[in-house]
Structures are given as structure tokens and as C-alpha cells.
Amino acid sequence: MSMIERETIDLEQGWDLIQKGIKKMKNILEGLPEGRFSSEECEMLAMTVYKMCTQRPPNDYSRRLYNKFRESLEEYILSTVLPALREKHDEVMFRELVQRWANYKIMVLWLSHVSKFLIARKSLQPLKEVGLTRFRELVYKEINVKVRDAVISLIDQEREGEQIDRALLKNVLYIFVEMGMGQMDCYENDFEAAMLKDTASYYSRKASNWILEYSFPDYILKADECLKREKERVAHYLHSSSEPKLLEVCSRCLVSYKGCYNREGGILLVLSMLVFSFSVWMKL
CATH class of the missing domain: 1.20.1310.10 (Cullin Repeats)
Incomplete structure (x- = not known):
């Protein structure tokens, strides 16, 4: 038995x-x-x-x-x-x-x-x-x-x-x-917040160098390429909810860099082109 x-x-x-x-x-x-x-x-x-x-x-x-x-x-x-x-x-x-x-x-x-x-x-x-x-x-x-x-x-x-x-x-x-x-709290609080902070720091450093290295048209192209690459990162491994936050951080850092103001007339062009580019990427 x-x-x-x-x-x-x-x-x-x-x-x-x-x-x-x-x-x-x-x-x-x-x-x-x-x-x-x-x-x-x-x-x-x-x-x-x-x-x-x-x-x-x-x-x-x-x-x-x-x-x-x-x-x-x-x-x-x-x-x-x-x-x-x-x-x-x-x-x-x-x-x-x-x-x-x-x-x-x-x-x-x-x-x-x-x-x-x-x-x-x-x-x-x-x-x-x-x-x-x-x-x-x-x-x-x-x-x-x-x-x-x-x-x-x-x-x-x-x-x-x-x-x-x-x-x-x-x-x-x-x-x-x-x-x-x-819930998304672990992803957002334990990863995403630090990732966005690092992203802001990264692109602020890059902007300070690129504004000196590139002409304004080339700077715009460089910034546009960055937005494209960040969107790809979301598609490949980040959570989809990170996309608008990530692109907003990138766009803000690349557009608002204070060095942009030091070249006559350039800031208006950069702002208009990057804001347009950002809006396009958000809709894709």
C-alpha cells in the first residue's frame, strides 16, 4: 500500500x-x-x-x-x-x-x-x-x-x-x-530615473563639444541622429513607456545647451529644427 x-x-x-x-x-x-x-x-x-x-x-x-x-x-x-x-x-x-x-x-x-x-x-x-x-x-x-x-x-x-x-x-x-x-514602479524608480539622469548628463557633455566642433547644419544633423538612435534603443531593449521621456531629455539637452546662444542667429535655427525633428520622431 x-x-x-x-x-x-x-x-x-x-x-x-x-x-x-x-x-x-x-x-x-x-x-x-x-x-x-x-x-x-x-x-x-x-x-x-x-x-x-x-x-x-x-x-x-x-x-x-x-x-x-x-x-x-x-x-x-x-x-x-x-x-x-x-x-x-x-x-x-x-x-x-x-x-x-x-x-x-x-x-x-x-x-x-x-x-x-x-x-x-x-x-x-x-x-x-x-x-x-x-x-x-x-x-x-x-x-x-x-x-x-x-x-x-x-x-x-x-x-x-x-x-x-x-x-x-x-x-x-x-x-x-x-x-x-x-505596476511600473520598480522599473521607473529603480532604473528609469537614473537612466534619464545619466542621459541628460551624457548629452549635455556631448553638446558642449559638438557646438564647437560642428557647423550649425551639422550640429542639427548630429542631434537628429541622436534622437533616432535613442528611439532605436527603446525599440530594442528599453520599455516602450520610456520613449517620450528619453526623447524629451535628449532634445532638451541638445537644444538648450547655453553654447548655442553664443553664435549670432544660430539659436533660432537650432531651436526650430530640433523641435521640429523631435516632434517628427515622437509621431513615428
Whole structure:
């Protein structure tokens, strides 16, 4: 007779079986030698959970099981995810972060399936929400500044003509969006604000040099090209909501640079041409 057919499954027996399943999933995610989960295995684990949370008191282990699932997610983060990220930097860190986040979501999805009867029966917060919250609190809060600064550095490198992995950057920045749990506050406050500030600083420096290096017609062309490139950045890896803010910052810095006022008649031409260019790009 199998465990789930017995009269009662005690907490230690049931959790030992579930833990073995969790360990197997961890090994699979880490690429360690491990066979794939069969549908029968997953359903057996789910039915074990169901049995353990429908037994008569004092053998209804619903709340204790739920807490153990939460603890399992935290343990996975602390023992596996964070150590893999802490010593890495720049693009190596980005690749690790994207992979670890993808693996973590698989773990959360798998645990959500195993615990589906428990969550539905007791009207508890879904493990998907719990998992995202714990990742945000334990991982995102620790690394988001480091990640943000590295992303901005890469953006500036691209502005200087270097090649970067745009697809990787897009995946990293989407994590900022996901951390908002349906809102844009993490992306806007933890990344976008600093990115726009850096953009303003970058183009203010460029304007101070370009106004001396180029004729006014060439300056206009240069500024117009910058707007085009920034629009492309939005299309390739920034969130679409950043576009009007980014273009406004670029246009303001390139138009309002005080050096423009030092050459007779030029300011009117620059203002009219750049404002026109900006309005055109906003409509494309």
C-alpha cells in the first residue's frame, strides 16, 4: 500500500517525500544528472499534499505545509540563487541573473502545481505571488543598484559606438518590470530615473563639444541622429513607456545647451529644427 493510500500521512513522512521531489527539481534546474519528472510523479506529490491538508485535525497540516513551501523557496534563493550572483559583474552577471530568474520561476511554477489543492482549499496567497515577493525582497533589493549601474554603463558604451548584447539587456530590464508585480514602479524608480539622469548628463557633455566642433547644419544633423538612435534603443531593449521621456531629455539637452546662444542667429535655427525633428520622431 502506498503512502497516499494509508489512513493518515504524518508531517514528517509526507514532507520527506515532498522534499525529495524538490531536491530532484533543483538538480534538474542546475543541470545535474537527474531523470525528468513524469506526470505520475507530479500527481503523486500533489495528491500527497491534498491528503495531508484534508486529514482530520490534528493531522491537517495545511498551514505547516504552506509555511514549508515558503521556506523552500527562501532556502533555494539563499543557497543557490544569491551565491551565484554575488561574485559576478557586468554581462556575466546579466546572463547569470536572467538564467537564475528563469530557473526560479520554473521552481515556483512546479511548487504551485504540487500545492494546488492546498492553495485552493485554504484560500491562501498563491505561491506564484509569494515566490515573486520573496525574490524581490531577497534578491532584487540586494542587486538592483549594481545591475542598474551596469546597464547604464552599457548603454553609454553603445552610444559611443560599441557593440552590446541588446537581447540580453532587454531580458535584464524586463526583470525590473516583473518585479513591479503589474505596476511600473520598480522599473521607473529603480532604473528609469537614473537612466534619464545619466542621459541628460551624457548629452549635455556631448553638446558642449559638438557646438564647437560642428557647423550649425551639422550640429542639427548630429542631434537628429541622436534622437533616432535613442528611439532605436527603446525599440530594442528599453520599455516602450520610456520613449517620450528619453526623447524629451535628449532634445532638451541638445537644444538648450547655453553654447548655442553664443553664435549670432544660430539659436533660432537650432531651436526650430530640433523641435521640429523631435516632434517628427515622437509621431513615428
